[in-house]
Amino acid sequence: MSWSFFGSSDPDRMGEGDGGFESLFMGESRWYSAEFLYTDNQRLPDTAFEVQGGVILQRKPISALSDEESAKLVHYSGCAITPGFVNSHNHSFQSLLKGICDDADFFTWRDDGLYKYARLMTADDLYAGAMFAFAEMLKCGITTVCDFFYINDQANDNAKAIIAAARDLGIRLTMARTLYDWDGAPDRFIESVDVAVANTQALMDDYANDPLVHVVPAPHSLHGASEALIKAGCELSAAYHRPFHMHIAEGQYERQMMLDKHGLTPIQYLDKLGVLTDRLVGIHCVWLDDTDIDRMAGAGTKLSYNPSSNMALGDGVTKIRQMLDAGITISLGTDGGSSNNRASIIEEMRMCNLLQKVVLCDATQSTAEEAFLMGTRHGGTNLGLPLGSLSAQHAADFVVFNLDDLSLQPDPQLHFGKHVVYAVQPEAIDAVYVAGQRIVERGHIVTVPDTVVVDLVKTTMNGMRERL
Numbered sequence: 350m351s352w353s354f355f356g357s358s359d360p361d362r363m364g365e366g367d368g369g370f371e372s373l374f375m376g377e378s379r380w381y382s383a384e385f386l387y388t389d390n391q392r393l394p395d396t397a398f399e400v401q402g403g404v405i406l407q408r409k410p411i412s413a414l415s416d417e418e419s420a421k422l423v424h425y426s427g428c429a430i431t432p433g434f435v436n437s438h439n440h441s442f443q444s445l446l447k448g449i450c451d452d453a454d455f456f457t458w459r460d461d462g463l464y465k466y467a468r469l470m471t472a473d474d475l476y477a478g479a480m481f482a483f484a485e486m487l488k489c490g491i492t493t494v495c496d497f498f499y500i501n502d503q504a505n506d507n508a509k510a511i512i513a514a515a516r517d518l519g520i521r522l523t524m525a526r527t528l529y530d531w532d533g534a535p536d537r538f539i540e541s542v543d544v545a546v547a548n549t550q551a552l553m554d555d556y557a558n559d560p561l562v563h564v565v566p567a568p569h570s571l572h573g574a575s576e577a578l579i580k581a582g583c584e585l586s587a588a589y590h591r592p593f594h595m596h597i598a599e600g601q602y603e604r605q606m607m608l609d610k611h612g613l614t615p616i617q618y619l620d621k622l623g624v625l626t627d628r629l630v631g632i633h634c635v636w637l638d639d640t641d642i643d644r645m646a647g648a649g650t651k652l653s654y655n656p657s658s659n660m661a662l663g664d665g666v667t668k669i670r671q672m673l674d675a676g677i678t679i680s681l682g683t684d685g686g687s688s689n690n691r692a693s694i695i696e697e698m699r700m701c702n703l704l705q706k707v708v709l710c711d712a713t714q715s716t717a718e719e720a721f722l723m724g725t726r727h728g729g730t731n732l733g734l735p736l737g738s739l740s741a742q743h744a745a746d747f748v749v750f751n752l753d754d755l756s757l758q759p760d761p762q763l764h765f766g767k768h769v770v771y772a773v774q775p776e777a778i779d780a781v782y783v784a785g786q787r788i789v790e791r792g793h794i795v796t797v798p799d800t801v802v803v804d805l806v807k808t809t810m811n812g813m814r815e816r817l
């Protein structure tokens with residue numbers, strides 16, 4: 350396959366001399382420290398953590414390290430270390446559509462932008478789009494992305510092109526393999542229930558032992574997946590003890606459609622189907638009423654919230670304050686590049702909070718500490734993975750911030766948690782590690798140079814324009 354320029358996408362080769370992965374998972378332990386760690390809203394000075402096999406083993410005071418441990422210590426002087434940020438919703442290929450359908454209404458955006466280009470993208474184009482999206486994310490401190498992928502062509506080769514891009518760059522990937530059977534969409538999205546289930550199951554099995562790739566089922570939405578397909582996705586998630594993701598009540602039209610067709614709100618309808626469970630992660634959930642929120646909280650259903658995308662498409666504002674108070678676990682997503690032209694969870698933390706303040710006309714209704722958990726630990730919860738915390742038995746995915754950067758002034762020692770949510774710019778990121786491997790160094794990706802990604806995007810766009 351031509352789409353894997355830099356490595357192998359073949360899961361059978363894992364750990365068998367496959368370059369980076371061998372060193373990743375069989376290396377000696379290392380210790381890391383900085384001026385302080387910032388995790389789970391705690392500022393931890395004089396603290397180091399040990400990493401081996403891509404996982405954090407333990408934390409200890411720097412002053413308590415033995416001579417042998419100190420010899421293996423990487424200390425970032427003048428810096429702070431946070432967990433890597435978790436992007437719980439994205440469509441990577443849409444990064445190639447930035448600028449093409451900006452400022453359009455939803456149906457123009459979908460039909461003249463998304464569907465038009467999705468019809469002509471090859472596996473090489475999809476790979477290039479994923480390289481573009483994931484490279485931008487890494488530079489913004491995102492160490493895990495959930496790619497909700499639906500250009501499947503009744504097979505898994507395209508999904509494997511996305512996986513290859515993640516592997517080549519070194520970002521951790523949850524592949525939300527979409528189940529789609531609405532015949533109003535391009536044929537490439539559509540599968541019968543049996544084919545969708547068989548393909549999704551095959552992909553889950555292919556990557557069952559992959560430490561960096563996790564596959565979950567994702568019935569597209571109430572308009573994109575039939576009742577049978579939604580139930581099938583839920584059953585697959587139960588059989589594999591994994592979450593399943595689904596767009597829910599993004600636009601007002603979907604709520605109205607369900608009320609007209611079934612006399613039920615989207616959440617009531619999902620409950621009636623028996624799929625409103627604690628494994629379901631709803632994407633967006635903008636158009637919910639009070640009883641929907643209570644029902645969702647009671648079922649343990651979670652939310653992946655995409656504030657910038659909801660703003661760009663004029664969807665409305667999800668009731669985040671109310672959902673947090675009800676006890677719903679909320680993570681953050683950037684969504685695709687064609688509905689949010691920036692791929693940064695730091696941006697989403699900020700947007701999430703500003704929107705609640707403006708909608709409720711009350712600046713106390715959102716806090717940086719709540720948003721920080723949404724961008725880190727709760728992202729791990731919603732992907733069913735131990736991510737987003739610098740704690741033992743969590744992934745060794747972390748970001749090193751330079752405390753001398755202009756955007757972290759004044760007084761980054763005292764206000765670091767607030768500055769990371771409201772002020773920091775990507776220039777402050779000194780390094781990004783995924784599974785204990787340094788992927789970004791002094792603002793540049795070390796696995797695949799930025800210039801290579803830019804050239805790939807240019808070539809891809811030229812090719813696509815010729816085929817329009």
Ligand SMILES: [Zn+2]
Nearest residue numbers: 497596632684
């Ligand atoms: Zn989406």
